[in-house]
Amino acid sequence: MTEIITIDGPSASGKTSVAKLVAQRLGVPYISSGLLYRAVALMCLLENVPAEEIEGRLGKYHLELKPAPTQNLVFLDGHEVSEALHNLEVDQTVSAVAVRPAIRDYINEVLRKIAPPFVIDGRDMGSTVFPQARHKFYLTASPEVRARRRVPERDAVFDTVLVEITRRDEADKKQSAPAKDAIVLDTSHHDLDGVVQVVLEHIEASS
Numbered sequence: 001m002t003e004i005i006t007i008d009g010p011s012a013s014g015k016t017s018v019a020k021l022v023a024q025r026l027g028v029p030y031i032s033s034g035l036l037y038r039a040v041a042l043m044c045l046l047e048n049v050p051a052e053e054i055e056g057r058l059g060k061y062h063l064e065l066k067p068a069p070t071q072n073l074v075f076l077d078g079h080e081v082s083e084a085l086h087n088l089e090v091d092q093t094v095s096a097v098a099v100r101p102a103i104r105d106y107i108n109e110v111l112r113k114i115a116p117p118f119v120i121d122g123r124d125m126g127s128t129v130f131p132q133a134r135h136k137f138y139l140t141a142s143p144e145v146r147a148r149r150r151v152p153e154r155d156a157v158f159d160t161v162l163v164e165i166t167r168r169d170e171a172d173k174k175q176s177a178p179a180k181d182a183i184v185l186d187t188s189h190h191d192l193d194g195v196v197q198v199v200l201e202h203i204e205a206s207s
Contacts, residue, residue, distance in 0.1 A: 003116060003117050003133070003134050003135065003207075004116045004117065004118060004120065004130050004132070004133040004134070004135075005019075005022065005023075005026075005117075005118075005119040005120070005133065005134075005135040005136075005137075005203065006119075006120055006121075006122070006125035006126035006129075006130055006133045006135070006136045006137065006179075006182075007019040007022070007119065007120070007121045007125070007137045007138075007139060007199070008121065008122055008123055008124065008125050008126055008127070008136075008137070008138045008139070008176070008178060008179070008182065009121075009123070009138055009139035009140055009176070010123070010140060010146070010165075010168070010169055010176050011146065011150075011165050011168045011169070012141075012146035012147070012149050012150040012165060013139040013140050013141050013146060013187060014139050014141065014149070014187045014192065014195060015121040015122075015139045016032060016034075016121050017192055018121075018137075018139060018187075018192065018195050018196055018199060019032075019119045019120065019121035020070075020119075021192065021193075021196045022119050022196055022199050022200060022203075023118070023119035025196070025200060026117075026119070026200075026203075028117040028118055028119060029067040029117075029118040029119075030067060030072070030118065030119050030120075030121075031065070031067055031072065031111070031114060031118050031119070031120040031121075032065075032072045032120075032121060032122075033107070033111055033120055033121065033122035033123075033125060033129070034094075034121070034122055034123075035065060035072055035074050035082070035085055036063065036065060036074070036107045036110060036111070037094050037097050037098050037103070037107060038074075038085040038086075038090050038094050039063055039074050039076060039081065039085060040054060040058070040063075040097045040103055040107070041085075041090045041093040041094040041096075041097045042076070042081060042084055042085060042090060043057070043061060043076070044093055044096075044097065045089055045090070045093060050096065051093070051096040051097045051099075051100050051103070052100065054097070054103070055100055055102045055103055058102075058103070058106055061076060061077060062075075062076070062077050062078065063075070063076060063110070065110070067118070086153065087154075087155075088154055088155070088156055088160075088164070091154070091164055091168075092164065095167075095168050098123070108128070108129050111125075111129055111130075112129065112130075123176045124176070124177075124179075126138070126178070126179035126181075126182050127177065127178065127179035127180075127182075131179070134206070135202070135203050135206065136179050136181060136182040136183065137182060137183050137184075137185060137199055137202070138178035138179070138182040138183070138184045138185070139185050139186075139187050139195065140184065140185070140186055140187065141186060141187045141188040142188050143162060143165050143166050143169065144162065145187075145188045146165050147161045147162035147165050150165065183202055185198060185199070
C-alpha cells in the first residue's frame, strides 16, 4: 500500500480521532497536519508576536513531527512541545497563523516530504496539499455538537468553546472547503466507530 488518505474537516469534527483509528486499522502511520500550525502558533506566543511577524522568523526554528504508534510527537528545536499545543491560547492564535500564505507553504512542504502510505487529517489536505490522494474524506458536524465534544479537552465552559469554534469556522472558511472529489460525512449523529467503519468501507470498495 503506497496510498495517501486525507481526512479533512472543521475544528472538532472528529477528523483526528477518525484518522487515528483508520490508520491503526490499516496499519499505516497517522499524520496530524494541524499540530504543525499549532507549533507555529506556539512560536507566536513564546515570542509574543503576531502571525505576520513570525513568518519572517521561521528559519530560526527547527520544527519536526514524528509519527508514533498512538500519537504525533512535535519537537521545537529538539524539545518536545506536544502537550503545550492543546490549550485555549493556542486555539485562539492558530487561525491567524493558518491563513498566512508563507506559513502554509512552509508547512505544506514539510508534509509533502513524508513518504506514503499514511492517513493525514487537516483542513485542505485533499484539496491543496495532496490533490493526488486516492481516498479523500471530509467530516463535518453542527457547531453545537463540535463544542460539546471539545469541552472535555479544554478548561473552559460550553459557551466559550462554542464561540471559539464559530469564530474559527469563519476564520478558516477558505481553508476548510472540501475537495471536489471528497466524500462528505456528517458525524453529528454517529459515534466514532460508526464513522471509522464507513470510511474503511469506502476505502475497501475503491481499492
